[in-house]
Amino acid sequence: MNASRVAAAVFVLLAAAAAHATPEEDRAAFVQTFQQRFPGIPLDDYVLGGLMLNRASRSHYEDIMAFPPFIGDIERGKVLWETPFSNGRSYADCLPDGGRTIAGKYPIFDPRENRVITFEMALNRCRRDSGESEYRFDDRSTMGVLTAYARSLSDGMRMDIRVEGEAARAKYQEGRRLFYRRIGQMNFSCANCHVDNAGKIMRMEIISPAIGQPTHFPIFRGGDTLYTLHMRYTRCMEQVRAQPFPMGSEAFNNLEYFHSYLSNGLPMQASVYRR
Amino acid sequence: MACSQLMSATRRGFLGRLGGWMFTLALAPMRVFGAERNVDAFESKAIEDALRLIGAANATASDAVFLKAPDIAENSAIVHIEIESKLPGTETIWVFADKNPQPLVAQFDLLPGVDPFVAVRIKMADSAFIRAVVKANGKYWFAQKETKVTIGGCAG
Amino acid sequence: MPEAIRMRITLDGDVASVKVLMPHPMESGLRTDPKTNELIPKHFIHHVVASHNGRTVLDAQWSQAVSKNPFLEFRLRGTRAGDKVGVAWEDNKGEANSFETVIK
Numbered sequence: 445m446n447a448s449r450v451a452a453a454v455f456v457l458l459a460a461a462a463a464h465a466t467p468e469e470d471r472a473a474f475v476q477t478f479q480q481r482f483p484g485i486p487l488d489d490y491v492l493g494g495l496m497l498n499r500a501s502r503s504h505y506e507d508i509m510a511f512p513p514f515i516g517d518i519e520r521g522k523v524l525w526e527t528p529f530s531n532g533r534s535y536a537d538c539l540p541d542g543g544r545t546i547a548g549k550y551p552i553f554d555p556r557e558n559r560v561i562t563f564e565m566a567l568n569r570c571r572r573d574s575g576e577s578e579y580r581f582d583d584r585s586t587m588g589v590l591t592a593y594a595r596s597l598s599d600g601m602r603m604d605i606r607v608e609g610e611a612a613r614a615k616y617q618e619g620r621r622l623f624y625r626r627i628g629q630m631n632f633s634c635a636n637c638h639v640d641n642a643g644k645i646m647r648m649e650i651i652s653p654a655i656g657q658p659t660h661f662p663i664f665r666g667g668d669t670l671y672t673l674h675m676r677y678t679r680c681m682e683q684v685r686a687q688p689f690p691m692g693s694e695a696f697n698n699l700e701y702f703h704s705y706l707s708n709g710l711p712m713q714a715s716v717y718r719r
Numbered sequence: 720m721a722c723s724q725l726m727s728a729t730r731r732g733f734l735g736r737l738g739g740w741m742f743t744l745a746l747a748p749m750r751v752f753g754a755e756r757n758v759d760a761f762e763s764k765a766i767e768d769a770l771r772l773i774g775a776a777n778a779t780a781s782d783a784v785f786l787k788a789p790d791i792a793e794n795s796a797i798v799h800i801e802i803e804s805k806l807p808g809t810e811t812i813w814v815f816a817d818k819n820p821q822p823l824v825a826q827f828d829l830l831p832g833v834d835p836f837v838a839v840r841i842k843m844a845d846s847a848f849i850r851a852v853v854k855a856n857g858k859y860w861f862a863q864k865e866t867k868v869t870i871g872g873c874a875g
Numbered sequence: 876m877p878e879a880i881r882m883r884i885t886l887d888g889d890v891a892s893v894k895v896l897m898p899h900p901m902e903s904g905l906r907t908d909p910k911t912n913e914l915i916p917k918h919f920i921h922h923v924v925a926s927h928n929g930r931t932v933l934d935a936q937w938s939q940a941v942s943k944n945p946f947l948e949f950r951l952r953g954t955r956a957g958d959k960v961g962v963a964w965e966d967n968k969g970e971a972n973s974f975e976t977v978i979k
Contacts, residue, residue: 504789511894513840513944516878623801647872649793666794666942683873719793719871750973756936795943819940826936833925833932834890838948841901842940868954 490656508717513667521593529574538570545600553612561714581691586668595714605705619702628686663718766822781860786851788864795868801838808856809835818847881975891954895947903939926961
């Protein structure tokens with residue numbers, strides 16, 4: 445056997461072994477990789493993405509966040525949240541703890557449906573159960589602004605994703621596979637940018653590390669344009685010239701499950717400014 | 720005829736919506752302390768003309784004028800800046816973005832009771848000097864900061 | 876009906892730091908509507924006035940280069956709880972809005 449075949453075999457073995465690592469082992473490996481690369485950056489700062497590495501940009505971000513221009517959108521979301529359904533029930537009646545301090549627990553694996561449920565899907569379930577039509581995942585003026593407010597009810601809580609049991613682990617592994625899969629004409633995986641090249645500058649921006657990303661959605665790009673996490677996943681796929689998965693698809697849901705687990709322990713904050 | 724009717728309708732609308740304290744002011748909406756909007760300065764396309772039209776052609780750089788602006792504006796549509804003047808008798812603060820098609824962005828007339836400090840968010844057409852010009856005791860002073868505009872390609 | 880002006884005031888001694896958010900499109904007249912391919916007409920706040928207990932303290936003229944959903948911060952002296960602070964704006968179409976609050 446020549447050297448490259450040996451290397452290939454070793455790689456496959458390692459990949460296989462890695463594929464059977466527990467979620468907690470995965471998360472710890474990610475944390476260790478990044479903390480070695482970015483010494484001195486507190487783990488909680490990772491929710492700032494590239495801003496954690498650029499003091500000037502971070503300062504500008506804080507100036508905007510002192511009184512964000514998208515406050516109107518959050519308030520529109522509050523109206524949607526507080527308006528009862530036609531049967532008199534509300535999101536607060538439907539969700540655990542009145543919808544407070546729960547967003548960090550989503551996505552949740554539902555064993556009865558054998559699939560992962562995102563926070564947005566939970567909101568739609570509430571609507572459906574009260575005879576209302578579900579919101580589209582790509583609609584900023586409904587699902588977008590609703591989550592801009594609803595997710596903020598969990599501000600400050602730490603991401604707390606559970607992966608328990610074989611069926612849940614299968615979904616987690618599916619998400620992990622998607623995270624490492626090279627896609628699109630540019631043949632990039634999420635990991636290529638957000639692990640291998642996190643911290644480097646590409647197209648004049650600092651690439652954010654994978655840890656800390658799902659904690660802070662929706663974002664308002666330029667303080668103006670709302671992006672939910674699945675909208676952002678869509679943009680990423682478009683940027684590597686791949687056909688995006690539909691928002692709310694099982695592929696994105698499983699990816700979000702894996703991706704969110706990596707951010708366990710990090711503080712949530714909805715509706716933030718991004719450039 | 721239609722134009723003046725429209726004008727008075729909108730002025731009535733404006734006056735109607737305002738509370739008591741704004742009413743007197745609204746009688747001459749563009750005139751404060753006898754100062755009208757300096758339309759020529761706002762419409763100037765060249766920074767030198769705009770400065771001349773506000774009377775600041777010979778403005779001097781001053782350490783007593785503080786301008787906070789980012790080194791890099793990652794989104795040129797929203798650049799947060801702050802200006803503070805420590806010069807006694809500061810009565811007006813102007814904001815310029817030199818490379819904007821119309822460089823004069825804002826004019827702030829200050830009356831007793833307000834500190835010579837403003838913060839505002841502006842749009843920049845291109846990497847440029849942001850300039851804060853101050854009128855204090857009849858003289859003109861300025862501070863400037865170069866802010867580079869980048870158009871990052873990856874995030875959304 | 877323009878969207879409500881928001882105000883946040885912090886009092887430190889007798890100095891009130893007033894932060895204001897004025898929802899407004901602030902169209903510069905240079906943007907093209909992607910659906911119609913036509914220029915969106917200028918529509919921006921050109922005059923802002925701030926008051927303290929009914930007395931004008933700040934008078935601002937703005938161009939279309941002030942950012943969308945404009946932010947303004949200023950500081951008042953000689954303020955105390957119970958004082959009134961107000962802001963009013965008018966735009967180039969003659970639309971207007973105002974808001975007054977009491978410092979807590």
